[in-house]
Every structure is written in structure tokens, then in C-alpha cells.
Amino acid sequence: MLAYLARRLGLIVFVAIGVSTLLFVLVRLSGDAATLLAPADASDEVVEAIRVRHGLDQPLIVQYVNTILANFTLDFGQSFMFGLPATQMVFERLAPSLWVVLPPLLFSLVGALSIGVYAALRPSRLSGRALMVLTFLFDGVPYFWLAMLLVLVFAINMQVLPATGNADFSALVIPWTVLTIYGLATLSRLTRGQLLDSFTEGHVATARSKGIHPARVLLLHALPTALPPILAWLGIQFSLMFSALLILEPLMNYNGLGALLVGSVSNRDFPVIQASVFSLAVLITLVNILMDTIVRTVDPRLRTKVAQ
């Protein structure tokens, strides 16, 4: 298990190099940063001075190697806009964003397991089908539209929840609701489908033939074989939710990583863009490794080394 973890964690190095390279190329393709950094009426000399100060005058290959090496020490330079270390800015915004994403991830897992199990036990009943139609509806509703709708109803019309801000817990109710519904849709359908497959498997028939209580058959026999794809999807759902923050946070004026990233893209604040995307890529890879590790722990077939 430890060797497996070490091997998987080692692969993060390659993810990091890949992301750094991609970012370096994309950022350079998007235009001249020195011109942007300078005031609109700045003279050529001023623009040139800015270029030199930020190392933008050096050959691309030097800039590239310097960037990669610096990235590995989590040094992304100072924010063009704020003059603060980019890494520090990102880390300060990471916690609030995780606070928006992680609870809905848990809610949607618990909710999806409940809905999926309920619907799988009644595949042809009206209630089971109605739930599935509802999840399609959840899937079809864009999360940002839902967020705006909830802000309109609960913040503006009824004035029971704040529309914006990091102020307190109440500001999180709308984003949590939106992201939970967003995650619930796919996860509950996946749970139902996996469980229905599981029910047709031989080992579930065996369990029934042993005279075991149906609840035990469901929880200890059918659910475990249904679980690995659900857990794997949870890792993907984490990244989907984080990307939803790029729209939700600016929309609700929430001070998280999503808002920071969007803001720095429009400002061409390269160090902050690079620091945030780099951290996100590593974070998402870590979460997926975590999910894979959990799956390996529950499924002995994946643990066994290839037979001697």
C-alpha cells in the first residue's frame, strides 16, 4: 500500500511539469504582459523598464526553465496587480474555496447513495422513476442559473439569505445547495445503475440463497461491488465542482480561489494565474489519488500483485 502511494505520488511531479509547461505557453500566447502592466499612456521606456523588472525581456527558453524551477519551490513570483507573493495569495483563498466545495461533495455522496439505493430497490415503481426524472432535471439545470435564481428568490425577494460575501455561514447556504444539486444528479444515477448491475450479479443471488436479511444483502453484498465507480466519479466531481467555482464565486462575490483566478485572468496577472492553476492541478490529482487508494483498500482484487 505504501509503495503504491509512493508510486502514485511520484507521478505528481510529471503532472506538475506538464501543467507548468502548458501554463507557460498559454500565458505567452495571450499577449504582451508588459504593455498591459504599464499605464495606458506610458512611454516605450517605461514599458521596457517594466519588461526588464519582471524578467520578460529574457529569451523564452530561459524564462521557461526559470519558471519550471521556480514552480517546484512554489515560487510563482509577485502578483503584478497587488505586489504580494502569488503563492501566498492562492493559499489564503484556497481554504474558503475548499469550504465551499467539500461539504457539498459529502452531501451529494450521501444524498446520491440514498436516492440511488431507493431508486434501485424500486426500479419500476413510480417513486423510483420520479426520482430519476428529478435527477435528469438537476442535470439539465445550469448551476449558475440555479444560483442566480436562488439569489433572486432568497436574497433579493425574501431577504432571508445574503446575496454575496464571505460574511458567515448563511452566505454559504446558496453555493452549497447549488453544488449539492449539481453533484447529486450524476452521482445518484450512477449509484442506481451500479446497484442494479450489482443486483444481477451471481454473488448477490448467492447471498440471497444463504437466507441473509435483505438489508445485509444490500449493504454488505450489493453495495461494495457497486462502490468503486462511484468513488472514482467522486474524484471527478471534485474537479467539476471546483471549476464551477470560477463562475459561482464571482457571481456571489465570494473571496475564494475561483474569483481570484477569474480576476487575475482578466488582469493578465500571470504569477497568480500560474500559482492558482498549478495548485488546483496538484490538488485535483491528490484527490483522485486519494479516491483510487480508497478503492484499492475496499477491493482486494486490486491489491493482489500479479500471480507468481
Add this chain to the structure above:
Amino acid sequence: MNPETDDILRLNQVSVGLRTAGGEARILRDVSFSVERGRIVALAGESGSGKSTALLAVLRLLAPGARVSGEILVDGQNIVPLRGRRLRDFRARTARMVFQDPWRALHPMHSIGGQLVESARAADRSLSRKAALDLAGDTLSRVGIPDPHARLRSYPHEVSGGQLQRIVIAMALVASPSLLLCDEPTTALDVTTQAQILELLQELNRDLGISIVVATHDLDVITDIADELVVMYAGAVSEEGPTEQVMARPEHPYTWSLLQAAPGRHPGERLRAIEGRPPSPLTVITGCPFAPRCEHRRQVCETAPLTPVSVAHAPERRSSCVRVTAASAGSMERTSG
């Protein structure tokens, strides 16, 4: 039905229907047969003949929408109306199933020991974990698993197919059931292990007195160990009787064709297939279900009853072929030359 025989299992006019998009599928049609205590009975027939359904019906493991009519008596108790706790207790203690494919029958994520312990404790709730584990170890060595205590900690994917089927049988035995139902127990295994598994079943029958029903499509495999043979076709029983007699002198053209179709029956010749296909379970059958494929079809076959009746010259045998039962004339061998 003879009151003084001691039957562990008796099916009385059992029909199984399943509502499908194409209409009502009749999977079993008025099936009756009985298994005397301590005997091995083979249910033979091609796929779709209803032999597996008959076994599943005995454990009430049919698909949720399946409708069962008739009586299924296990140890004298009709199990068709059983529900909930009483049904689970019946499954746990009285009749156990050995499925076709041992790789699918065992839970891939549970240890072998865990699955055996669960099985033993389902049958006897007073059994402690420790006692159940000891019982599991003893049973594994009883079915010929080397190093049973190491195996208890293994997972199914770490064990070979022949051993896995022994483990599946052991999982049934820890419950000390009076009836063991085996659904094609050797079909998924290679030829050498097939014989070993059948030997094991015979041994368990002899030493423990456990009654066994084996569903199979391979008559040659089963005839060595089965006392009685029940031949099924299109969800109905074609004929029934002591194995050697049925094999030597079939009293139903279908049995005869089935025996002729077995590889090795006519060395050097092309394999003899039975022309045509079995009827779909969706069709309404009047008369003998085998008539459309039968070489000896007559007018009377169209109105023949579905249920086999005793053959006059061999009272312990039953056949559903009207030509045999009405005339009680010769066996198939004589009539078909």
C-alpha cells in the same frame, strides 16, 4: 403420489410465469417430480428447458415479477407461501444452492472465511464467530481443500476454479442443509475438475446422506452419479425414471434425440443435432411441446397432455409421450430403430 415414500422435495403441478413486454412467458408448465430422501436426481434438458428455473423456484429465488403456482414441498412443507423471516430461515437451513459459475457465485471483495462464516451463522445464529470459523475450516478440509486455514484468509480471485467450486459447496455444507441444489455445477470447469466435483457430490451424498438435485445439459457427465433422471423440455417434464433405465431405453422421443445428439455417441460421424428449435416460452402450447421437432409425430400428439404419466410396462417410470403411454408398446429404441 405414494404416501409411504419419504420425499425431501416434491413439486406438484408447478408453473412459473413471467410477464414480459411480449406477453406472459411460461417458463415452467405443470412440472411435477419428486426427490426421495438421500437420493441424487438429475434434471436434464437443453438451455431454456426450465431446469434452472425449477431449482431457483425451490429456493424462491426467481425474478421479482415471477408468478409461481402449484405446490413445492420441501421436507413436507409447502414453501410457495413462505415470506420474510420464515423464507430466509428456510433458505439458510434446509435447502442450499450451488451455482454454475463459482467465480460469479462468491463475493469478490469478501474473504473466503468471511463468506463461509456468514453462511454458517445464517443457519445457526447461536454459533459464535470463532466456532463458525472452526466449522468453516473443517468443512473446507472435508471437501478436499488443502491448507484450509490459509484458504480462509484468501479471496476468491486467488483460488483456482475447481477449488472455488469446492469452496462454494463447502459454503452450502456449513449450514448442514438436507437438500443441495446444484445448477450446472461443472459446466464452468475444465473436464478433469468436472469429474472431481461430481465425485465429491457423490461422496457427500453417500457419507452425509444429503439429497442432491443436479441440473445439467450434459447427460454423460451426470449419469454416473444420478439415481434418477428427470428430462425436461420447454418448461415441462418429458420423462422421469431410474437413470440406467432411461439411458438404456428412453420412453420419450426427446430423450432419445438428446442421447443421440451427445458427442461420442456415433464416433466418426457428424454430430447429430435435433432439427428445429425449442418453442419460445411466449407461445401457447397445445399438446406435446416436442411434437413439431419429433420424427414420430402423430395426430394424437396435438392433444396430448403436458404431464407425464406412468409407463405401463415400467411402473417406476413416467413419460409424457402419448405414443408410449397410450400404447405402452415399445421403447424408443424399438420404434426408431
